[in-house]
Amino acid sequence: ISRENLEQLKSLIDQADEIGVVSHVNPDGDNLGSSLGLARALRNYGKDVEVLGHDTIDNYLKFLPDLEYYKNDYKDSYDLLLILDASEFDRIGDAQPVAHNSKKTAVIDHHLGGKITSDLNIIHPDAPATCQLVYEIINKLDLPLDEKTAGLLFTGIVTDTGRFMYYDTNRETFDVAGKLIDAGADKDFIYQALYQNKPIKTLKFETDLIANAEFIENKVFAIASKDKVDEFGVQMGDSEHVVNILRDLEGIEVAMLLKEYDNGEYKVSMRSKGIDIAKVARENGGGGHVNASGFSIFDDSLESAAKKAYEILKNI
Ligand code: 5GP
Ligand code: MN
Ligand code: MN
Numbered sequence: 244i245s246r247e248n249l250e251q252l253k254s255l256i257d258q259a260d261e262i263g264v265v266s267h268v269n270p271d272g273d274n275l276g277s278s279l280g281l282a283r284a285l286r287n288y289g290k291d292v293e294v295l296g297h298d299t300i301d302n303y304l305k306f307l308p309d310l311e312y313y314k315n316d317y318k319d320s321y322d323l324l325l326i327l328d329a330s331e332f333d334r335i336g337d338a339q340p341v342a343h344n345s346k347k348t349a350v351i352d353h354h355l356g357g358k359i360t361s362d363l364n365i366i367h368p369d370a371p372a373t374c375q376l377v378y379e380i381i382n383k384l385d386l387p388l389d390e391k392t393a394g395l396l397f398t399g400i401v402t403d404t405g406r407f408m409y410y411d412t413n414r415e416t417f418d419v420a421g422k423l424i425d426a427g428a429d430k431d432f433i434y435q436a437l438y439q440n441k442p443i444k445t446l447k448f449e450t451d452l453i454a455n456a457e458f459i460e461n462k463v464f465a466i467a468s469k470d471k472v473d474e475f476g477v478q479m480g481d482s483e484h485v486v487n488i489l490r491d492l493e494g495i496e497v498a499m500l501l502k503e504y505d506n507g508e509y510k511v512s513m514r515s516k517g518i519d520i521a522k523v524a525r526e527n528g529g530g531g532h533v534n535a536s537g538f539s540i541f542d543d544s545l546e547s548a549a550k551k552a553y554e555i556l557k558n559i
Pocket of ligand 3: 328403
């Protein structure tokens with residue numbers, strides 16, 4: 244992050260009394276880690292900060308601190324709205340009017356092709372997680388970094404890098420993780436909460452989706468229907484890991500998972516090893532990263548949405 248950008252951000256923060264922090268819909272670890280983490284640091288710095296919430300939190304993230312600040316009732320505008328881990332307006336869902344009404348806005352993100360016009364864009368697609376950028380900001384602006392803030396940022400880095408595995412994990416990522424542990428991030432607690440705490444019913448649900456997946460050459464397609472979610476008594480978010488498990492198989496280059504939501508929305512999650520699937524997602528109205536991307540299909544039946552998704556996968 245350039246010195247100039249850091250100074251601009253500092254002055255936006257110092258000029259604001261009320262600050263809002265928002266991230267994308269369907270919150271993931273990097274989303275909550277970066278927004279709750281930066282909000283906490285700014286509160287400890289003396290600012291009045293609110294985190295604008297959208298959805299329910301997936302069960303696997305309910306261990307995070309500060310979720311009481313993730314609220315669905317928020318103001319119409321702020322002196323400064325910080326938009327994290329998202330750089331397209333539709334990604335912030337119902338909070339879009341707040342971005343238009345707020346006096347100043349700043350984007351801090353690591354997605355490709357950001358389209359939000361704001362007073363300050365700090366967008367680094369080579370960063371593996373927004374939390375890595377937020378650490379750099381907290382460090383260079385001398386904002387307070389307590390144990391809980393460190394844990395939130397550590398969580399976002401671990402989840403977005405696939406436990407320090409994905410190609411964009413860099414030297415600095417390990418360095419930042421070490422600094423966060425120095426600052427009190429409880430890695431053992433976080434790892435157990437994230438990866439050693441799966442309810443058996445979630446495993447049964449995952450197993451069923453995997454058993455019913457369809458393999459085509461070096462690609463694989465799975466469906467998480469609402470019926471399956473009900474049958475296993477889980478949440479749609481509990482299908483989160485299925486697409487990674489399928490991508491990780493021998494001989495597989497691309498995995499796709501179609502998730503059935505309300506009002507005719509079907510969310511497609513894609514994962515790859517080498518192939519650029521961000522491009523495919525963008526062509527279909529979505530976005531993301533080279534090896535992890537997604538988009539939505541609007542349709543009136545699961546069968547028809549699945550057919551469309553399957554065609555897109557076959558043509559990759
Ligand atoms: P996931 O499959 O975990 O929902 O998303 C993987 C990645 O793709 C994330 O970086 C996420 O932000 C991005 N992504 C998923 N769905 C969409 C979408 O509908 N639009 C955009 N722009 N990005 C998406
Ligand atoms: Mn995210
Ligand atoms: Mn992210």
